[in-house]
Amino acid sequence: MDDLGFVRETGADTPPLSATARSAARRRLQKAILEESRLDASAVSRRVVFRFAMAATVAVSAAGTAYVVSPDDRKTHTPRIETVSAAKVLHNAADRSRSGSASLPVPRNDQYVYTETFITQTPLKGGKTKTWHDESWLSVDGSRPSRREEHGKVHYDAPLKKNVVVSPPNEYSQLKKWPTDPDELLKWLGHGQNRIAGPPRHEGDDTTALPRFDPDMSVYTEACLLMKGPRVMPPGLQAAAFEALAKLPRVRVDRDEVDALGRHGIGVSYPGTSFSLVFDRTTYDYLGMRQKGSHAELIDGDWRQVDWYWEMTSREKVGVVNRIGQRP
Incomplete structure (x- = not known):
């Protein structure tokens, strides 16, 4: 099973979060992404990026947007996190x-x-x-x-x-x-x-x-x-x-x-x-x-x-x- 499949199965039975918990998860996610962006891209491990993906799955609904994981454009094909609006x-x-x-x-x-x-x-x-x-x-x-x-x-x-x-x-x-x-x-x-x-x-x-x-x-x-x-x-x-x-x-x-x-x-x-x-x-x-x-x-x-x-x-x-x- 690939990482994305594991993310989906892991969250399948998770009950919806409260507004407070969802907001906190979103802040942790944004902070993690900011810290990751300061690092050299080649030094970021797949496991670290995967943890970001898990956080994105938890905070999947936020102000009309969703966090999804998609393949990176780089040759490494490392997943990246995107914020997707309804439009x-x-x-x-x-x-x-x-x-x-x-x-x-x-x-x-x-x-x-x-x-x-x-x-x-x-x-x-x-x-x-x-x-x-x-x-x-x-x-x-x-x-x-x-x-x-x-x-x-x-x-x-x-x-x-x-x-x-x-x-x-x-x-x-x-x-x-x-x-x-x-x-x-x-x-x-x-x-x-x-x-x-x-x-x-x-x-x-x-x-x-x-x-x-x-x-x-x-x-x-x-x-x-x-x-x-x-x-x-x-x-x-x-x-x-x-x-x-x-x-x-x-x-x-x-x-x-x-x-x-x-x-x-x-x-x-x-x-x-x-x-x-x-x-x-x-x-x-x-x-x-x-x-x-x-x-x-x-x-x-x-x-x-x-x-x-x-x-x-x-x-x-x-x-x-x-x-x-x-x-x-």
């Missing part, structure tokens, strides 16, 4: 999405887009984690019946009726009409509403308080719904969505996230929402989405939300096939 994570994810989208062939209208997805649900109050393995076959243009699974339940969707508008659409052919320019997509996601640069501030206000209506929150939520499967986006659309979200000033980096397949990553979220997008720490591949959910139950004549849980959805495989039941 940087999203831009890196956009670059990764563009480079990887070429591997998916452009489907014909008479074909199906296949997806394989893993889902886990963990109760907030503790208990057994539920796991589902879903497969779906979506008609590219909606002219044929589709078969999709959600939490193990099979749904057969009839061909899409003409003049029926679903937003965001599931059909690949409809998604091709969406803009791949981040600024234009930002307008689409905001439904043309004027955006704000963050909530207004007043003396004595809580810095995390939100206004009654925050258009940026609406944009973030719409983007998450776009990412939510089993839809598959044409080349450039997912990258544009990441870059559009990078323009929102309040997006933030979450603490270490673990997807439905056990992969550790960086989460990016927006205050006040229940969604968190999760990316690989090294490659910035999009791993999936984490969200808070609940079940509705009729109590004393009123529907109430009970049994709250965290749900993680991870996309494992995407492909283009000719018929329902066929796998790439």
Whole structure:
């Protein structure tokens, strides 16, 4: 196992730190980096640098940034520590999405887009984690019946009726009409509403308080719904969505996230929402989405939300096939 893998496994079961402990860890990390920078680079051992990496893992969430370990540019390939903002994570994810989208062939209208997805649900109050393995076959243009699974339940969707508008659409052919320019997509996601640069501030206000209506929150939520499967986006659309979200000033980096397949990553979220997008720490591949959910139950004549849980959805495989039941 390499050093980075050991860092990830070591911190996997560590409970979140308090704000005071996190602040102290961050100060120790910054002091260690400053002291290390005064030394001759050739004299710094791999073990010392590794200790810095451990400290960075502990202080992974700080004021909208994350500390990650990446290979050094020097010939020694010694790991170095970087501070990554939420916007940087999203831009890196956009670059990764563009480079990887070429591997998916452009489907014909008479074909199906296949997806394989893993889902886990963990109760907030503790208990057994539920796991589902879903497969779906979506008609590219909606002219044929589709078969999709959600939490193990099979749904057969009839061909899409003409003049029926679903937003965001599931059909690949409809998604091709969406803009791949981040600024234009930002307008689409905001439904043309004027955006704000963050909530207004007043003396004595809580810095995390939100206004009654925050258009940026609406944009973030719409983007998450776009990412939510089993839809598959044409080349450039997912990258544009990441870059559009990078323009929102309040997006933030979450603490270490673990997807439905056990992969550790960086989460990016927006205050006040229940969604968190999760990316690989090294490659910035999009791993999936984490969200808070609940079940509705009729109590004393009123529907109430009970049994709250965290749900993680991870996309494992995407492909283009000719018929329902066929796998790439």
